[in-house]
Amino acid sequence: MKTEDLIRLMAEDRERPVRLPRRVFAALAAGGLMSVILLLVTIGLRPGLDAALAGWRVELKITATALMAFFALRLAFAAGIPGEPWSRRALWLVLPMGLIGAGILADLTILPSSEWKAAWLGRHAAFCVFFIPVLSLSPLALLIAALRHGAPDHPGLAGGLAGLAAGCLGAAIYAWHCPDDSPLFVTWYLIGIALSTTAGALAGRRLLVW
Amino acid sequence: MPILEREAQWTGWMRLALDGDSRSYHLFLQAVTPHLRVLARRCASRYGGAPAEIEDVVQEVLLAVHLKRGTWDPARPIGPWLGAIVRNKLIDSLRRKGHRIDVPVEEVIDTLAAAPVEDDFDRQDAIALLERLKDPQRDIVRSISIDGKSVRETALRLMMTEGAVRVALHRALKTLAAMYRSNAI
Numbered sequence: 001m002k003t004e005d006l007i008r009l010m011a012e013d014r015e016r017p018v019r020l021p022r023r024v025f026a027a028l029a030a031g032g033l034m035s036v037i038l039l040l041v042t043i044g045l046r047p048g049l050d051a052a053l054a055g056w057r058v059e060l061k062i063t064a065t066a067l068m069a070f071f072a073l074r075l076a077f078a079a080g081i082p083g084e085p086w087s088r089r090a091l092w093l094v095l096p097m098g099l100i101g102a103g104i105l106a107d108l109t110i111l112p113s114s115e116w117k118a119a120w121l122g123r124h125a126a127f128c129v130f131f132i133p134v135l136s137l138s139p140l141a142l143l144i145a146a147l148r149h150g151a152p153d154h155p156g157l158a159g160g161l162a163g164l165a166a167g168c169l170g171a172a173i174y175a176w177h178c179p180d181d182s183p184l185f186v187t188w189y190l191i192g193i194a195l196s197t198t199a200g201a202l203a204g205r206r207l208l209v210w
Numbered sequence: 211m212p213i214l215e216r217e218a219q220w221t222g223w224m225r226l227a228l229d230g231d232s233r234s235y236h237l238f239l240q241a242v243t244p245h246l247r248v249l250a251r252r253c254a255s256r257y258g259g260a261p262a263e264i265e266d267v268v269q270e271v272l273l274a275v276h277l278k279r280g281t282w283d284p285a286r287p288i289g290p291w292l293g294a295i296v297r298n299k300l301i302d303s304l305r306r307k308g309h310r311i312d313v314p315v316e317e318v319i320d321t322l323a324a325a326p327v328e329d330d331f332d333r334q335d336a337i338a339l340l341e342r343l344k345d346p347q348r349d350i351v352r353s354i355s356i357d358g359k360s361v362r363e364t365a366l367r368l369m370m371t372e373g374a375v376r377v378a379l380h381r382a383l384k385t386l387a388a389m390y391r392s393n394a395i
Binding site for chain 1: 228230232233235236239240243265268269272273274276277278279280281283290291293294295298339340351354355356358361376377379380382383387391
């Protein structure tokens with residue numbers, strides 16, 4: 001086939017190209033919804049949620065992880081576009097990380113040092129590290145599927161950022177169940193998020209090559 | 211034509227193309243192709259590539275531009291986006307053919323913007339990818355591209371709806387891109 005022939009063929013292709021931003025946001029929303037349902041039908045919301053939400057600790061966990069999911073999603077989206085600079089946008093992640101850091105500092109000040117270890121270990125650290133990646137699975141799968149319409153300069157990186165976004169969303173959802181309130185406990189969240197990020201990067205290297 | 215003017219023209223064509231204007235799209239692809247050819251030839255010859263591979267590389271890059279055009283934001287000029295797509299695909303394609311290559315994206319954009327040298331290249335067939343498609347895709351692709359028939363004529367002859375022909379056409383382009391990518395050639 002000569003190149004002119006290929007050009008004629010492509011000009012006849014009227015299939016509307018996929019608009020990436022819409023796909024990516026829809027993927028995270030749909031995946032998030034599936035994970036919310038999964039949480040509700042399995043482990044459920046924490047007892048005493050109303051009271052817990054009245055305090056700043058749970059709110060901080062939810063806000064910080066949700067914000068991080070949002071910024072990571074924008075990053076993943078940028079990484080899916082050829083020639084799009086993404087590294088400066090990564091600075092936005094400092095904001096939620098700073099929130100978490102401030103929360104940790106606050107708790108270290110409020111709690112007597114004898115209670116630090118108990119607050120950090122919580123009661124369900126291992127379960128949290130297990131369940132956050134579980135909750136991130138459906139958002140991650142849908143995000144990777146959406147990003148396959150993109151053209152990432154670095155497929156592994158784009159996948160990793162998708163994993164970060166999905167992991168943070170999983171953490172934000174898990175926080176509605178999590179009975180361990182202290183921001184110190186969020187370090188376990190970060191391990192769960194790191195697992196999801198790694199899974200995303202590995203998937204991206206295979207699935208986001210175009 | 212001055213560089214900025216050319217980029218503006220390409221951008222304009224591609225905007226219309228995304229709104230469904232296939233004539234503008236045709237113009238865009240035709241205008242870009244000689245530049246791609248120059249670029250591919252330059253990169254390949256620097257790394258000792260055979261000229262027969264060039265047209266393959268050009269077609270692979272064109273397919274990527276086509277299938278990924280939804281990632282371009284029409285509010286922006288097309289240069290940086292095109293440069294990045296072309297560079298990624300060029301590197302991929304030449305690497306697969308055994309060349310170690312690293313082209314800075316600036317160089318790609320500069321070359322895209324520069325006037326193409328006279329296109330004296332033999333209009334060589336790319337390696338017969340087409341034969342690997344299955345019917346009816348192969349039949350449809352051959353009818354529209356090589357025989358120059360319209361979608362309507364093709365549909366009538368194959369007793370298919372125009373919609374079905376278009377769907378098959380789109381799938382065929384995706385398959386061609388995947389065949390390049392999976393090192394089938």
